[in-house]
Each structure stands twice: as structure tokens, then as C-alpha cells.
Amino acid sequence: MKAELYPADAGAPQPLVIEPMIQADLTAVLQIEALSFTTTWPANAFSNEIRDNKLAHYFTGRLGDAIVAYGGIWVILEDSHITTIAVHPDQRGRKLGEEMLLKLLDEAITQGASWITLEVRESNDYAQRLYRKYGFTTVSTRRGYYSDNGENALVMWAGNLKGELYAARLRALRTALDAEIAQRPATPPG
Numbered sequence: 001m002k003a004e005l006y007p008a009d010a011g012a013p014q015p016l017v018i019e020p021m022i023q024a025d026l027t028a029v030l031q032i033e034a035l036s037f038t039t040t041w042p043a044n045a046f047s048n049e050i051r052d053n054k055l056a057h058y059f060t061g062r063l064g065d066a067i068v069a070y071g072g073i074w075v076i077l078e079d080s081h082i083t084t085i086a087v088h089p090d091q092r093g094r095k096l097g098e099e100m101l102l103k104l105l106d107e108a109i110t111q112g113a114s115w116i117t118l119e120v121r122e123s124n125d126y127a128q129r130l131y132r133k134y135g136f137t138t139v140s141t142r143r144g145y146y147s148d149n150g151e152n153a154l155v156m157w158a159g160n161l162k163g164e165l166y167a168a169r170l171r172a173l174r175t176a177l178d179a180e181i182a183q184r185p186a187t188p189p190g
């Protein structure tokens with residue numbers, strides 16, 4: 001009885017379990033999508049990506065049974081593109097987005113990419129910080145790219161992904177991230 005009331009691992013950090021996105025994930029993915037973006041992808045956009053697009057690699061991240069994060073890339077030979085990444089708003093700031101980004105970078109490299117690019121809203125400071133941490137720099141601005149409010153997109157880019165310098169950067173970031181994950185409380189604060 002005591003063990004049931006106070007399970008030994010009650011406060012233990014939960015790992016984010018990242019797996020390829022499947023059709024059955026889409027209800028949860030669409031909920032996070034709606035909470036994360038002003039212009040959202042419809043269900044069939046995700047369906048087409050995971051079913052038909054051979055260049056696409058999409059993942060979901062779970063804590064326990066709950067999908068809390070997702071992300072996707074396209075890889076075309078040496079070129080890769082992060083198409084989306086999001087974390088449930090209740091779970092942000094707990095390094096889950098960083099874990100997902102690292103997975104996307106690993107996948108891009110595994111699939112043979114040497115560089116990676118993405119678009120991000122000029123106002124999306126948190127996402128830009130995350131990308132800069134992983135070596136992305138802004139290479140251009142697409143004026144009025146977002147149709148909902150005419151906001152500019154920054155085009156960010158990281159290169160030489162298969163080089164030793166970038167591999168060392170990823171190793172150092174992964175070590176730091178692992179240490180932070182080990183300290184991550186099982187449930188978000190508040």
C-alpha cells in the first residue's frame with residue numbers, strides 16, 4: 001500500500017520518447033498545432049507528409065502516453081529543411097523543443113544532409129534563440145512571408161553538418177542537454 005501511495009520514481013524525470021509520426025498521432029498533433037501557430041496545417045497536410053512524401057521525416061515526442069511535441073524535416077540529397085516544430089504550451093521551457101530539434105538534426109545528418117534551413121517569424125525570439133544555440137544564422141529575410149499578418153520571415157541556415165566542428169558542437173550540446181533532462185521535474189511547474 002505504501003508503495004502505491006509513494007511510488008519510488010514519483011519525482012523522477014520522464015524521458016521524451018521520440019518516434020516516427022503515424023496517422024494515429026494526428027489528433028494530438030493537430031491540437032498542439034492549433035495551440036502553437038496562427039496559420040495551421042490541416043490534417044491532410046500531415047497525412048500527405050507521413051504517407052506520401054518520401055523526402056519527409058516527421059516525429060512525435062511523448063511523455064508517458066501524451067504526445068507533447070512534434071517536428072519534421074525534408075531531406076533532398078545534401079539539403080534539408082525544418083518544416084515544423086512545436087511543443088505543447090503547457091510543456092514549454094523544459095527542453096523538449098531542444099530534444100526534438102536535436103532529433104531532427106540527427107535525422108538530417110543520418111539521411112546525408114550537409115546543411116539545413118528553416119523560416120521563422122521575425123517576432124519569434126524563443127525559436128530563433130533555440131536555432132542560434134544549434135549554430136543557425138540568419139541568411140536572408142523574406143518580406144511579408146506570413147499571410148496572416150504580413151510578418152517577415154527570417155531564413156536561418158546551418159552548414160557543414162557532417163564536419164567535425166559541428167559534430168563537436170552537437171556532442172557538447174547533447175551532454176549539457178542530458179544533464180538538464182536529468183534535473184527535469186516529472187511535471188511542469190505550476
Ligand SMILES: CC(C)(COP(=O)(O)OP(=O)(O)OC[C@H]1O[C@@H](n2cnc3c(N)ncnc32)[C@H](O)[C@@H]1OP(=O)(O)O)[C@@H](O)C(=O)NCCC(=O)NCCS
Pocket residue numbers: 036037085086087088091092093094095096097098099119120121124126127129130131133
Ligand atoms: C520554439 C519551441 C519549439 C521551443 O520549445 P521549448 O520546449 O519551449 O524550448 P526549450 O525548453 O527546449 O528551450 C531550448 C532553447 O530555446 C530557447 N528558448 C526556448 N524558450 C525560451 C524562453 N522562454 N526564453 C528564452 N529562450 C527560450 C533557448 O535558447 C533555450 O535554450 P536555453 O534555455 O539553454 O537558453 C516552442 O516555444 C514552441 O512550440 N513554440 C510555438 C511553435 C513555434 O514557434 N515553432 C517554431 C516555428 S519556426
